[in-house]
Each structure stands twice: as structure tokens, then as C-alpha cells.
Amino acid sequence: MSPLCRIEGVLHYEGVSLERIAATWGTPCYVYSRAALTEAYQAYERALAGHPHLICYAVKANSNLAVLNLLVRLGAGFDIVSGGELARVLAAGGNPDKVVFSGVGKTEVEMRAALEAGILCFNVESESELVHLNRVAGGAGRSARISLRINPDVDARTHPYIATGLKESKFGIPYDQAYALYQEAAGMAHLRVTGIDCHIGSQLLDTGPFAQALERILTLADRLADAGIRLQHIDMGGGLGVRYGEETPPALSDYTQVLLRQLAGRAEHLIIEPGRSLVANAGVLLTRVLYLKHGQSRDFAVVDAAMNDLMRPSLYDAWHDVQPVRARSGAARRYQIVGPVCESGDFLARDRDLALAEGDLLVIGSAGAYGMSMSSNYNTRPRAAEIMVDGADAHLVRDRENIAQLLAGEHLLP
Numbered sequence: 401m402s403p404l405c406r407i408e409g410v411l412h413y414e415g416v417s418l419e420r421i422a423a424t425w426g427t428p429c430y431v432y433s434r435a436a437l438t439e440a441y442q443a444y445e446r447a448l449a450g451h452p453h454l455i456c457y458a459v460k461a462n463s464n465l466a467v468l469n470l471l472v473r474l475g476a477g478f479d480i481v482s483g484g485e486l487a488r489v490l491a492a493g494g495n496p497d498k499v500v501f502s503g504v505g506k507t508e509v510e511m512r513a514a515l516e517a518g519i520l521c522f523n524v525e526s527e528s529e530l531v532h533l534n535r536v537a538g539g540a541g542r543s544a545r546i547s548l549r550i551n552p553d554v555d556a557r558t559h560p561y562i563a564t565g566l567k568e569s570k571f572g573i574p575y576d577q578a579y580a581l582y583q584e585a586a587g588m589a590h591l592r593v594t595g596i597d598c599h600i601g602s603q604l605l606d607t608g609p610f611a612q613a614l615e616r617i618l619t620l621a622d623r624l625a626d627a628g629i630r631l632q633h634i635d636m637g638g639g640l641g642v643r644y645g646e647e648t649p650p651a652l653s654d655y656t657q658v659l660l661r662q663l664a665g666r667a668e669h670l671i672i673e674p675g676r677s678l679v680a681n682a683g684v685l686l687t688r689v690l691y692l693k694h695g696q697s698r699d700f701a702v703v704d705a706a707m708n709d710l711m712r713p714s715l716y717d718a719w720h721d722v723q724p725v726r727a728r729s730g731a732a733r734r735y736q737i738v739g740p741v742c743e744s745g746d747f748l749a750r751d752r753d754l755a756l757a758e759g760d761l762l763v764i765g766s767a768g769a770y771g772m773s774m775s776s777n778y779n780t781r782p783r784a785a786e787i788m789v790d791g792a793d794a795h796l797v798r799d800r801e802n803i804a805q806l807l808a809g810e811h812l813l814p
């Protein structure tokens with residue numbers, strides 16, 4: 401259920417008026433819902449109850465410490481893609497024994513930090529990485545638990561920038577090389593082979609590719625078992641799509657049934673790495689209309705949030721719902737909702753029929769995933785504040801950045 405509701409004409413998030421949030425902390429700001437996040441996580445737990453499993457939230461979707469800490473309290477593990485994300489998980493109180501480390505370019509420093517923390521598994525993406533990790537683990541006097549990220553060569557039928565499971569992708573180990581590489585890994589002194597993983601893409605709206613990928617993974621796992629390499633877990637990555645507007649993603653239970661059906665009776669634990677589907681619809685971006693510009697052929701609403709705050713529309717041509725916080729009467733016009741950044745690609749939404757006045761607040765929906773975490777300081781814009789609502793309460797969970805913070809760390813020539 402969406403935490404957005406209109407009370408006496410004013411949009412609220414859970415029990416908190418978005419007008420009150422804007423008055424207290426200013427705009428633009430991200431607003432998250434504790435209840436929505438909790439419900440999304442618990443729905444996964446319920447749906448997977450029939451098989452031993454671990455839900456490793458993909459930190460890159462939204463890495464705010466309060467979000468991570470809430471997931472820690474709910475029992476989540478984490479999928480990280482950098483040493484920075486490991487530091488965040490640890491700072492949020494996460495248990496390293498529930499952390500898997502993905503990514504094609506892990507550095508030696510990151511490997512050492514993860515070994516020292518004692519993470520559950522490195523999801524290794526190439527032969528070179530395997531050799532490197534073995535050496536780093538040996539040097540640190542540790543043993544690294546590893547999984548190979550297999551590229552199952554299935555078409556996830558999603559936006560090309562977020563499809564990762566085709567053979568031309570930079571991600572993972574080609575399916576037909578994986579068996580030999582597992583045998584090589586099994587012979588390395590400082591590695592312990594514990595799993596297999598894949599992640600075929602993001603915002604998948606069909607369960608078919610997951611089923612296909614799992615089938616290929618299980619075939620490989622069986623071949624490995626025949627060769628004496630027994631895996632403890634199968635990690636199917638993330639990627640379940642969400643509804644931004646007109647999409648019809650699979651029901652969570654349909655997705656989990658596809659996985660559980662094929663895993664029935666097998667000993668391997670299931671790991672999944674959902675990001676978007678846990679947080680996208682647990683957050684919104686709140687922004688204020690600065691100027692209305694009625695051009696010759698188009699009407700623009702210039703708002704105080706921009707592509708640096710929410711990159712998805714510019715990067716993927718993504719569609720986000722836009723609603724006025726307080727509906728006003730009067731004739732609607734067809735607006736281009738744009739930010740102040742000096743790029744024609746700086747838009748948040750296009751062709752929206754709205755009745756607006758300068759100073760109005762707008763809510764950009766489904767902004768909890770890949771919103772703040774992809775934000776930047778382009779145009780020397782301080783990044784937005786983040787607020788989490790909890791029933792009738794609202795808490796600032798990240799201060800708005802200030803200009804001094806942006807300039808700190810830069811140096812003039814002597």
C-alpha cells in the first residue's frame with residue numbers, strides 16, 4: 401500500500417503532511433516511509449519462508465544509514481559493490497556475515513577490508529579477479545569464501561543500461577567458461593568455493609528470464625556437484641521490477657514461486673539481492689515550483705529539484721508520477737517539469753497536465769530507489785536532505801549538504 405494519501409486536500413506521507421516537511425526542512429528533499437520499507441521487506445520474508453534463504457538488500461539502490469539500519473533491525477543481509485558500501489553497512493550495524501560483495505572492479509584495498517570484516521561471500525566476476533583475490537587473501541592470512549557470478553546469457557527485456565545478463569555485457573563469467581573456472585577456484589589455497597550467483601538486470605517485468613537463468617544455474621550446480629564441488633548457496637541477484645506508472649510487474653509471490661519451485665528439495669540456500677523492489681515505492685522526492693514559463697510551444701514548470709537530484713528521467717528516460725501536494729482549481733496546462741541545471745536533458749517529467757502556480761509543492765513518486773544514491777553535485781548544487789516518516793513523526797536522516805562542504809577538499813595552486 402502506498403504511504404501517500406490526501407488528507408483535507410494535502411498530500412501526506414504516512415501521517416505527516418508534506419507541507420509540514422517542506423516548511424521544516426526545505427526543498428528539494430527525499431521523504432521515505434518506515435512502514436512501506438518494513439512492509440516491502442517483510443513481504444519478501446513471508447514469500448520465501450518455505451526455503452532457507454537470505455535477503456541481501458542491494459545497498460546501491462538507497463544507501464542512507466537510517467534505511468540500512470532499519471533493514472538491519474528487520475534481519476536483512478546486504479549486497480555491496482564497493483568498500484564505501486561496506487563501511488556504510490558496518491556503520492549501520494550490519495552483520496558482515498550476511499554481506500555479499502558484487503562488482504566487476506573490486507580493488508585490493510576493498511578486498512582486504514572485506515576479508516578483515518569477514519564477509520559471507522565475494523561474488524567474483526572474472527578469472528583475473530579470482531587470481532587476485534586468492535593472492536590478497538593469502539597475504540592477509542585469510543580464506544575468502546567465493547561464488548562465481550555467472551552470465552547466463554538470458555535476455556531480461558529491460559532498458560539496455562540495466563540489462564546485465566546478456567553475453568555482450570561486462571558483467572559475470574561466460575556460462576561456458578564457468579565450469580572450468582570453478583575447478584580452478586577449487587584448487588586455490590586461499591579460496592573456499594561456497595556459492596554461485598547471477599544478476600540478469602533491473603526492473604524486470606516478467607518472471608521468464610529469472611526461471612531461465614535459474615535453470616541454467618542449477619544445471620551448472622549439478623555438474624559441479626558431480627565433480628565434487630558442492631555449493632552451499634545459490635544467489636539469484638535482484639532485479640524484480642516495480643510499478644512507476646503503467647507497468648505491471650509480477651506479483652512478489654509469482655516471482656518467489658518461480659525460484660522456490662525449482663529449488664524445492666535442494667539443499668542449497670537461496671540468496672537474493674533485491675534493491676529497487678524494496679525501496680522504490682517507499683520514497684518520494686518533494687520539490688517546489690520556482691517559475692512557470694509559458695513558451696511559444698511549450699509550458700515549463702521550473703522546480704528546485706533537478707537531474708543531479710534524480711537522474712533517472714535524464715539517464716533512462718524514466719517515467720515518475722508527479723502530483724501537486726495541494727490540488728488547486730483552475731485550468732490545467734501541459735507542463736514540462738524541469739530543473740535549474742544547464743542541460744536540455746534536465747527534466748523530471750514531461751507532458752503532465754497540471755494546474756500550477758509558482759511556489760506550489762510537487763511530489764515526484766516512486767523515488768526511493770536510485771534517486772538519492774545516484775545524485776551528484778553537478779552545477780555545484782548541494783545534495784538534498786533526506787527525511788524518514790514513521791507514523792505521525794518525521795525524522796531528518798540526512799542533513800541537506802551545504803556549499804562549504806562542497807568546496808572543502810579543493811586546493812588552489814601554490
Ligand SMILES: *Cc1c(COP(=O)(O)O)cnc(C)c1O
Nearest residue numbers: 458502602638639673674675676
Ligand atoms: C544493482 C544490483 C542489484 C539490485 O538490483 P535491483 O534491480 O535494484 O533489484 C542486485 N545485485 C547486483 C549484483 C546488482 O548490481
